[in-house]
Amino acid sequence: MAKEKKQRFSYWQRPSQVEKMENAMPLSNCTSKSDFVCTAIDFYIGYLYQQESLDYLSPVINHSIKNVIGGVEKNICDMLFKLAVETGMTTRIIGGEFEISDELLEDLREYISKLVAENNGIITLESARDDLNYG
Numbered sequence: 001m002a003k004e005k006k007q008r009f010s011y012w013q014r015p016s017q018v019e020k021m022e023n024a025m026p027l028s029n030c031t032s033k034s035d036f037v038c039t040a041i042d043f044y045i046g047y048l049y050q051q052e053s054l055d056y057l058s059p060v061i062n063h064s065i066k067n068v069i070g071g072v073e074k075n076i077c078d079m080l081f082k083l084a085v086e087t088g089m090t091t092r093i094i095g096g097e098f099e100i101s102d103e104l105l106e107d108l109r110e111y112i113s114k115l116v117a118e119n120n121g122i123i124t125l126e127s128a129r130d131d132l133n134y135g
Contacts, residue, residue, distance in 0.1 A: 006034070 021036055030036040115123060115131075 006038075 018033075021033060025033070025036055028036060028039065030039055119127075
C-alpha cells in the first residue's frame, strides 16, 4: 500500500475503549493512538473480506479434502483386498501341508494377536524366525 498523507477526522469513542487501546499499545507496533486506530481499521477490514473469501473457499477446500480422502480410502481398500488374497493363498498352502490341531491354532491366534498389538502390526520374517516359541 502506498503511503498516503493522513487527514484529520472527528469521531466518537467510549472512554473504556480508549483505556483498552492505551493498555494494548505496548503489544502493537503502533507509535500513537492514531496509528493504532488505523492499524485496527485495516485489520478489521481485512477480517471482513476474509469472511467473504472463506464463504467461497470453504466449500472448495471441503470438496478437495473429500476427493483426496476418497482416493486414499480406495487405495487402502484395494491394498487390503490384495493382502487378503495373498493371506488366503498362504493359509491354504500351509493348511494343506500340515496337520494342526484346533487347540494349537487357537493358541497361535492368541499369541500372534498379542504380538501384533505390541508391535503396532509390524512383524518381519526375521523377528518371526527368531521367536518360534509361541505355544
